[in-house]
Amino acid sequence: MTAVGIDAIEIWTGNLKLDLPGTFAPEKGEDPEKYTKGLGLNASSFPDSYEDIVTMGANAAHRLMERKGLEPDDIGRIDVATESAFDNSKPVSTYVAGCLEQVFEGDFHHANKGERKFACIAGTQSLDDAYNWIRAGRNRGRSALVIATDTALYARGDAGEATQGAGAVAMLISEDPNLVELSAEQGYGSADETDFLKPNQQFPSVDGKRSVQVYLARMREALEDYESVAGDVHEEDFAYAPFHTPFPGMVRKAALLAYRHVIRDTSLEDDLADEIGRQPRPEAFDTDDDYRDALREYMDLLKETEAYQEWYAETIDPTLSISREVGNWYTGSVHVARASALKHALENGRDMTGKALLVASYGSGAQAEIHSEVVREGWEDEIEALNVDEQLEDRYDMSWDDYEEVHDVHNHDMDVDVEEFTTPESEFVFDGWGRMGERK
Numbered sequence: 532m533t534a535v536g537i538d539a540i541e542i543w544t545g546n547l548k549l550d551l552p553g554t555f556a557p558e559k560g561e562d563p564e565k566y567t568k569g570l571g572l573n574a575s576s577f578p579d580s581y582e583d584i585v586t587m588g589a590n591a592a593h594r595l596m597e598r599k600g601l602e603p604d605d606i607g608r609i610d611v612a613t614e615s616a617f618d619n620s621k622p623v624s625t626y627v628a629g630c631l632e633q634v635f636e637g638d639f640h641h642a643n644k645g646e647r648k649f650a651c652i653a654g655t656q657s658l659d660d661a662y663n664w665i666r667a668g669r670n671r672g673r674s675a676l677v678i679a680t681d682t683a684l685y686a687r688g689d690a691g692e693a694t695q696g697a698g699a700v701a702m703l704i705s706e707d708p709n710l711v712e713l714s715a716e717q718g719y720g721s722a723d724e725t726d727f728l729k730p731n732q733q734f735p736s737v738d739g740k741r742s743v744q745v746y747l748a749r750m751r752e753a754l755e756d757y758e759s760v761a762g763d764v765h766e767e768d769f770a771y772a773p774f775h776t777p778f779p780g781m782v783r784k785a786a787l788l789a790y791r792h793v794i795r796d797t798s799l800e801d802d803l804a805d806e807i808g809r810q811p812r813p814e815a816f817d818t819d820d821d822y823r824d825a826l827r828e829y830m831d832l833l834k835e836t837e838a839y840q841e842w843y844a845e846t847i848d849p850t851l852s853i854s855r856e857v858g859n860w861y862t863g864s865v866h867v868a869r870a871s872a873l874k875h876a877l878e879n880g881r882d883m884t885g886k887a888l889l890v891a892s893y894g895s896g897a898q899a900e901i902h903s904e905v906v907r908e909g910w911e912d913e914i915e916a917l918n919v920d921e922q923l924e925d926r927y928d929m930s931w932d933d934y935e936e937v938h939d940v941h942n943h944d945m946d947v948d949v950e951e952f953t954t955p956e957s958e959f960v961f962d963g964w965g966r967m968g969e970r971k
């Protein structure tokens with residue numbers, strides 16, 4: 532069977548930066564280490580006033596198509612995954628296609644365009660759709676363009692404000708891919724949850740603490756479901772395990788839980804899923820509090836073991852390096868984590884061809900998906916082509932006043948004088964609601 536997977540990837544960050552320890556923490560009266568050590572974040576990427584999900588997605592896709600020498604005729608399908616859409620009818624992919632048609636020869640009239648929504652997991656769902664479309668033989672030799680693009684902004688004063696971010700990831704899904712082959716097996720954990728919602732509102736309503744517990748519970752179900760089709764996972768099976776990363780501290784919790792599962796430790800019969808009341812407490816404990824205390828103590832001890840720390844340093848920590856500098860990109864986040872891991876491998880001379888990744892995606896509301904990927908021979912060239920370090924370096928570092936102004940602009944506050952903090956250079960810029968971006 533011909534391999535199907537990600538042939539190429541490009542990342543586009545919002546052009547502004549919010550320094551968390553230097554600018555955010557003093558304004559909030561918080562210890563900077565709450566952000567750098569607790570949440571694991573140094574900075575967030577932010578969109579300038581001329582950027583939005585369309586421009587960032589189109590800029591990432593443009594870079595990808597240009598680098599790979601593609602024309603619209605090579606693409607049979609464009610799916611945009613986002614939870615920041617501004618149009619309830621016309622999919623964001625049509626706006627993106629309109630941008631790209633200004634630059635490339637030909638058009639996308641032949642292409643099937645859509646928009647995927649299930650919070651942050653929609654990016655991975657779009658990959659799955661593209662994989663299935665190619666596997667079904669409906670692609671007529673063409674590739675799929677999947678774009679995960681979000682402005683992950685929270686209301687000012689919301690606990691989530693420290694985890695904001697903005698950026699896009701464009702991925703080309705093809706037969707015989709250069710970067711990774713996707714596995715046919717997937718595991719799911721899915722339940723109707725109300726921890727994170729955006730019902731016709733600009734910023735989400737979030738129960739942050741509960742969202743953390745729901746993430747862990749769904750992830751554990753997805754891992755068990757994945758094992759039911761792909762066989763047991765062991766800690767040495769995967770070179771890296773990129774997780775959805777709303778902030779690196781979340782992945783620290785998920786990784787510890789996953790590690791406990793894959794080392795098959797049954798010394799405590801249940802796990803943190805108990806905290807949201809879905810599992811009966813083991814009989815050995817008289818009260819829920821006794822059980823919770825024992826569990827915390829056990830997890831703290833496990834975290835300190837040399838074996839765990841080595842596994843974490845090799846398999847998880849390298850997936851977090853870009854996220855630490857950009858915050859949450861919602862649908863793009865797990866794909867940024869994969870790119871971080873492979874960038875780490877390239878920079879450290881690690882031979883990845885034929886090695887496996889365990890990819891753990893998540894969307895609030897809530898669903899987790901686990902699948903595996905095998906790294907392909909062309910991975911080094913693909914990762915070498917990324918210019919993410921330069922993009923991060925070039926961001927404009929906002930003062931607190933700049934931040935408040937640009938936050939209001941993205942909240943569609945029409946009374947704010949729209950200032951541009953950076954000058955667009957050969958990129959699509961926002962051109963008014965409902966219109967496609969203009970290239971400047």
Ligand code: CAA
Pocket residue numbers: 562563564565566568569570651690691692693694727737738739740742743746775776777778780781859861893894895
């Ligand atoms: N030094 C070191 N560490 C410190 C510290 C200090 N001075 N002060 C606090 N910390 C640690 C805390 O102990 C805590 O770590 P642990 O969780 O390991 O104990 C961490 O820093 C964060 O501190 P708080 O829990 O006090 O932070 P908070 O309550 O202000 O915010 C949050 C945390 C509720 C998760 C908030 O960031 C939030 O609401 N985020 C948005 C929702 C979210 O991202 N949820 C994640 C799961 S849902 C998902 O993944 C989908 C998605 O993309 C949104």
